[in-house]
Amino acid sequence: MGDVASRKNGGISEPTENDSILNNGNENSRPSHHQESGNVEDERPQGCWGAIAGAFYALLGGLSLGATDIFVVIGVEGGMSPFQQLLVKSIVIVIVIVPLMMYHSVNLLKVKRKDIILNILKGTFEAGNTLCFNYSLVLIGVGDATAIAVGCIPILASLLACLFLSEKCKVIDVIITIINLTGILLVSRPEFIFGTTAEHGEYDSLGYVLSIAAAVLLSLGALFTKMMSDGTSLLLILLFNGICGIVVTAPTVYFFSTMPLLAAFQSNPKNVGFLTGMVACFLLYIYSFNKALQLETAAKVTLLFNMNVFTGFLADTFLFGNTPTNLELIGAALILFSSLLAFLAAFWANRQKIEDVEKN
Template identity: 25%
Template sequence: MGDFRRRSVSVSEAAGGDPVVSVVPCREEEDEEDVEAVVLVREAGEVEASGVTENGDGGDGTRRSQPSRPVGSPRRIFSLSCCCGEEEDAERQTEEEEEAEKKPACPGLGLLYSLLASVFFSVAALLVKKIEGVHAVEISALRCLFQMLFVIPPMIYYKTGFLGPRGMRVYLFLRGVLGSSAMILLYYAVFQMPLADATVIMFSNPVFTALLAWVFLKERCTIWDVIFTVFTLTGVILIARPPFMFGKELSGIEGEYTNHIKGTVAAFSGAIGAACTMVILRKMGKNVHYCLSVWYYATLGLIECVVALFIMDEWTMPSCGWDRWTLISIGLLGIVGQIFLTKALQIEKAGPVALMRTMDVVLAFVLQFLFLNRKPTWWSVGGALCVISSTSGVALRKWYNSTRQKT
C-alpha cells in the first residue's frame, strides 16, 4: 500500500479567499474498512471534493467563485468513502486466497506426505542393506546421478543457472560436500551395523542442528537444548555399547565389534554432517532456489563418490538382475522420498512434519525384523527411545514457539 491511504484531503481558504487543497494525515480507525477521506470545508456552502484541484480550479479548468463564510458560522464537514478502503479490501482478499491455497484440501495431507517420505526412505535403506557385492560409495554415486538428472529439467524451466548467486556459491559448495558426505556415511553405516541402529544414530541430527545454529547463526540456546543433547548422546552410547562401559560380552552385535564401532562412528559423523547442512540451508534462506541446492548436492556428491571409488579401487559392475534393479530402485525411492518431503513442508508446519519423521526409526525396526530376521535388543530400544524423545522435544518446542509468536 502507498501513503495514499494514510492521508486525507483538507480544503481551506488561502489569503486570497481561494480554496487550497492540502494533504494531512488521516486518523487510522480500529476497523480499516471504515477509513474515510475527510474533507474539511472552511466556508459556507457545499463543495464537491471531486471538483476541486490543487490550484482551486474545477474539473473543467474554470475557477469557481467561493462564497464568503460569515464570522462564527459553523463549518461543514463532509465524509467521503476513500478508495483506499477498497484497496485494503482487495489486498485482504488476496492474502486470504493465498492462505487458502496453502491449506490442503484434505486435513492431514501434509502429515500423510511426511509418512510416505519416511516409508520410501526406509525402504531405500533396507535395499542398501540387502544388496551384495556393491560398495556403499558406489550406491551413493548412483543415487546422486539419478538426482542430478532429475533436477536439470526444472532448473532449465525456472532459469536458475548452474552456478547460483555469486555471494552464495561458497555456501552451495559446502552444502553439496557436507550433504553428500552425510549420505555416503549413512549408507556405509548401514553396511557395518544393524539397520535400525544406524537409522537411530543418523536421526539424531536435529539436536545437533540446534547446537550448531547457536554457534554459527547466533540463535538462542536454552537449557532444553542441552537436555535434548544429553539424551541424544545417551541413546548413541546405548546403541554403540562400548566395551569399557558394557563389558566384553556383548549381545546383538552384527558381525565383528570393530565393524560395529566403524558403523557407529560413520552414522554419528553423518548426523553431524546433516546438521551442518541444515545450518547452511538456514543461512542461505530463500536467496537460493531449491533446485540449485539439490544440483550442488548431486553434482558434488557424484564427483566425490567417483574419486573415492578410484582411490579405494572398489568400483565394480553390478551383476545383471537383482543388483541392478535394486540400485535403480534405491535411486528412484530417494527421489520420490524427497518429493513427498518437500510437498509435506509446503503445506504443513515444520514441527508436525519433524514429529512424523520419527516413523523412520519405527519402520527401521519393523523392516529389520521382517526382512532381515533380526530382533532388536533392549539396549537398542532404549537408545532409540532416548533419541526419539530428544528429536520430538526439539520439534514440539519449535512448534510451540512458532504458534505462540503468531498468536
C-alpha cells in the same frame, strides 16, 4: 534477486524478495509465474500451516531415508559398494532436476556467489555423510551406526543453529531430544551400551568414527541450507547435491571399484530392482529434508527426521521377520511420542508468532 522492487527488463518481470517461493524463515510469500533468479513456482504454506508442512516433510524425509538405508544394506550384500550406489543416485538426481530447472526458468547466472559456495559445501558434506554412514552400517551394523549417527544429529544441529543462526534452544526442545534419544537407544540397542556376545571386528573403531563423522557432516549440511539467501530455489539445492555426489564418487568408483555395476547386475538381477527402490527413496528423502529445512528450524527438523529409526524398526519386524522385544516396542513408542511433541512445539511457536504480529 534481492531487488526490493520489481522492474521490467526485456519484458520479463523480476521477482521481489517477497515473491520468493521457498524462503528460509520468512512467513509470507506469493507465487509468480516465471521466476529467473533461483526461485521455483510454488506457494509456501503460511502461518500454522507452515508448521504442519514443515513437520510433514521432516517426517517424510526420515521415513524415506530409513527405507533408503534398507536398500543400501541389501545392495552391499548384492555386491554394490556404497560409492557405486551414491554415484548412481547422484546421476539420477541431476537427470531429474535439470529439466525441472529449465521448466521453471531457474537461472544459475543470477544466483548469489554466497549461495553457490554454500551449495557446494552442502552438497560435498552431505555426499560425505552418505558414504560415512553407509560404510559404518557395513562395519558395525545397523544398531550401533544408527544409534551413534542419528542420536548425535539433533544435538549437533541444535548446537550449530544456536551458535550461527541464533536459534533459541528451549526447555521443551531439550526434553524432546532426551525422549527421542532414549527411544533410539532402546530400538537400536547398540552394542557399546547393551553389550553382546558377538566378537568385535577389526574395524569397529573405524565404524564408530565414521558414524560420528556422518552426524557432523549432515548437521553442517543442514546449517548451510539455513544460511542460504531467502528465496534460494530448492531445485538449485538438489542439483548441487547431485553434482557434488558425482564429483566425490566418480573417481573412486573408476579407480578402486572391485566389481563394475554391470557385473553386479549380471550376477544378481535383483540388484536392478533394489537400486531402483533405493534411488526413488533417496530422491524423496533429499527433497523432503531440504524442504523441511526451509519451513522449520534446524533443531525441530532433525528431531522429526529421526523417524528413519522407526522405519528400520518396522522393516526389521515385518520384512525380515524379527520379533521385537519389549524394550524395542517401548523405544518405538518413545520415538513416535517425541515426534508428536516436536510437531506440537513447532505448531505452537508458529501460532504465537502470528498472535504477536496481529497484536502489533
